[in-house]
Amino acid sequence: MSTRTELRTHVAIVGAGPCGVTVANYLGLYGVQALLIDRSTDIVDYPRAVGMDDESLRSFQGIGLADEMLADMLQNMPLKMFAADGRCFADIRPATKEFGWPRRNIFMQQLAEQTLRKGLERYPRVRPLYGHELVRLEQDGVEVRLHLTGPDGEHVLIRADYAVAADGGRSTIRTQLGIPLTGDTHPHKWVVIECDNDPLDAPYTGLHCDPKRPYVCLDLPYNYRRWEFMLFPGEDAEAMVRPEKVRELLTGHVPDPTALNIIRARVYTHHSRVAGRFVEGRICLVGDAAHLMPPWAGQGMNTGIRDATNVAWKLAAAVTGRAHPRILSTYDTERRTHAKAMVDLSDTLGRILSSTRPWMARPRDTLFRSLNWAPSVRDWLLQMRFKPMPLYSRGIVLHRGRPTAKNTTVGRMLIQPEVETADGRAVLLDDALGTWFTLLGYGTDPLIHLDAASRAFWDRIGTRYVTVVESRSGRSRSERLRSGTDSVVVEDIDGSLRDWFADQPGTVAVVRPDRYLAAVAEPLELSAVSGEFESLLTPSVNPGDSADQPASRLSSLPTARGAS
Template sequence: MSDLSEAGQEFDSDVVIVGAGPAGLMLANLLGGYGRTVTVLEARDDLIDFPRGVGLDDESFRTIQAVGLVDTVRPHTNPHHIMRLVNGAGKVILVNDPKTDEFGWERKHGFIQPEVDRALYEGLARFDGVRVLFGHEVDDVVEDADAVTAIARTTGGEVRIRARYLVGCEGGKSPTRKRLGTTFEGESPATRWLVVDVNNDPLGTPNVFLGADPKRPYVSIGLPHAVRRWEFMLRDGETEEQVTDPAFVDALLRDHVPDPSSLDFIRRRVFTHHGRVAGSFRKGRQMIAGDAAHLMPVWMGQGWNSGVRDATNLAWKLATVLRGQAADTLLDTYTAERKEHAQAMVDLSLTFGKFIKITNPIVAAGRDAASTVLNLFPGVKSYFADMRFKPMPRYTRGVLADPNTIASGVAAPTLTRRLVPVRSANTDVSPVGVQFIQPRVMSADAVDARLDDVIGPWWSVIVWGNSPEDVLPERSLAQLRELGARLVAIVPETQRPWLECAAGPDVLVLGDHTGRVKTWFDDRPTPMVFLRPDRFVAGACLAQDGPATLDAILRAMSFRQAASTSTPTPVETPAAAKLARA
């Protein structure tokens, strides 16, 4: 799998990934889809085979879609996973039941992590340039001006892998993070929990119950494949040997199942929540992702998802630098964009945990009473039900162009220009720095298809109601061609035949048959959108601001002119294959 660099130096891979957990496996799939060579080094002899994470969100499912593994992952999920917070009497005091699907998938899923991780691993077989080496424990890394060399210990001796970049995805004790010399600040609460997983779910009820019981807070989760998880908060003085004893576990479960002794146990394990975020995710040619970069308390189910967000953000940037399209200063935007949201999710999870694990009966009664009162207000109730308390990723620094000033590398969260279209819009919230929606669309080759499957895996410029070729000058179109961006025009489905005849052959014309795209653009005075490969909006503007906005985006990503213009080959997904046959 050797690849010669432009300087004539031999590399074993473009990227070495240390750790075959979810972040590492997803990053390898994304890089493989972008045509890069990857070596994954895993110290274990196989993937971890016991349940860990249990929550998968819509953002992660969009990335699973991007790597073409929906059909292999979907059977291991429970879509639309509802969470109910109950008090010590079993009364529901809060419901989290989001029904939005703006990113193309259900907001929350229960899942079996070992099965999904294995689907990610087996998906790597599609890429000739990607390999996973088990039983390879990285002892050291040597970095020079041109490369990084991972030195791994195996049963057969020492192995050296030379690559352009290394990404450490080896968990919370990450040696890569320690080599970076960065901080890892946060909390490690003294509270311990016992996790109990069983087969042949003895309850059979779906969804999630968080038991805010002051006597002993607990969690009960219905999972795919008839797996049931319980988690019980442990008291000071209860030892690990004591709480994992079958008799002790049976006593904990007597309030939950009629006959605990007959359960088919998968595991009984003690764990402690951690909430920490690294000070930087990159130094030189080495980066960190997933638990190596941040440890998430379990309450919001964001550990697995946060690692996937890291991979989604980092993969296209590595691919861009490796293709020679940008200076490697582009990789500095990885920390700038991801750290703030990772910290926000850690803070929210810690706060939510403190709300649940109250053990003072008087304080717990006050909490329950306050929750009952708040539920009387529809706005407050829907705030929790629709999961609007969860901070969505919003990048204010990075590969962005400010929609007000068209400044490069930054984006204010609100629209403040005094133009009439801006002042009369339905919202002043800027679409720059957040994910674009994924509605279903129509095209000459697609019927009711998800947007991402139609526009492809790389950059896109999307224009409402017109062709990009008609509103952008040739200089901007040439820049977009060098970037490898797809030109996309979206119109009401009634107008699609007209524009398909009027637009040039390089423009993808899509029909908005559901009206959701029209609604999005109607609410925002930004009919031109520059969409990054990770589906975040890099710039959004009026048509006349398009050239300046594109210039600002290219400066923010340290774009190099006259680089390779070949776009990544799309991963062959069932949806893509259907479109190709149409």
């Protein structure tokens, strides 16, 4: 007779890939009890996702792992696009670090997953259940019940307040919930080949737009290299990964294909699909369970990390009583539209760059070369400004007037320059903001503008108060400014925050845990903004609403690391 185990937790996360483990790390940071479930006991030992952007690194900074991640990466990796004749028509080297980190970085997923899983060891309230496979789940207005099969065939029942589906493109949870995955599957398959003895001196990512056979060539860390070749109709996918065919594909691209130590050759199909909804009751979909996209924009995993960072703080807010559970609906509101925009970008780039029709390739190459003569367009391309940045027009944001891409920073990610702390350390801004909500004032202390009721609300949800002053505004280097309140004081080292606030409709910003701007206001508007924001987090509800959390569930979040 098989044994049965029953476990209780606040959040159950199914899938221990990068997105699932990121959610688990954030829940651990916020002190939330969680179980991380995956049917595999080991990390896949070859590279899969390879591109990481500055937004993802900022997310990993939030859980104290960005530097460890970066240690295994190639930073500021150029992206070169080559025309049908082999000449480079675009050399993309984004120099901006507006979010504190390099914009284009190359990594190997298995190393990143090791770092993320190691990070979980810091959090005793997060428990991994590797080697456990989800069989079925059901939910009601009170809990989610997950039925698992353990490594020895035992039945494990998990009772959770909420669940996160991070179980990949073939998501068992999404399928059982009946959520459609809308979009297309691309007709061309691609063969991915990797070696661990890189024979090329090509320190960049190359997109080779050769209609004879489009391909991608990537420099990876630790002497690895990847090629991705398009397959044509009629080519046998199974045959194309045989050693002789792999050598044939690489002929002309490396000096001696027989000298390579091939560690992987697999065929992939590209999909462009978005789930019909990211939230179903008490269950949230993240990463590939929520959206699939071709690799052309390098945004598949990065989009999933944005999901994970967005949903984690909202789950923590619901579990700890800081917000009504209906806050989870804003995860769908904020993330699904942007995920669709990233899928569309990937599709557009794929159509442009992977054309197999010479009559289309020639005008494309001519057009791209001509763009280099227009400085503004050239900057738009080379600084990767074509990437759609999230703008949350609805959700946990307070817009004054109708938001558009040009007239608001509310709903966007806050910049992250370096600031100087009271003890003279230069740190990235987030390290001074703490781990939860922040009232950030430039040249003014937010605390002195709050009435008693507003102060009580912000204190109740664990807010940190930060005042930014101009650099060297004290009378001497040894005589730094101090706050007369509970606010943290930091100095604006290079004037970045001064310039940013100069374009805002106020000098106090409400910064969310995921570093997006929830509101910007003048000091005299703070009390009104506080009331509006409180109504966003704790809206009035009908009596007997089963999703209500009793006030006794309110618990404290860990204090911030960094400046104090």
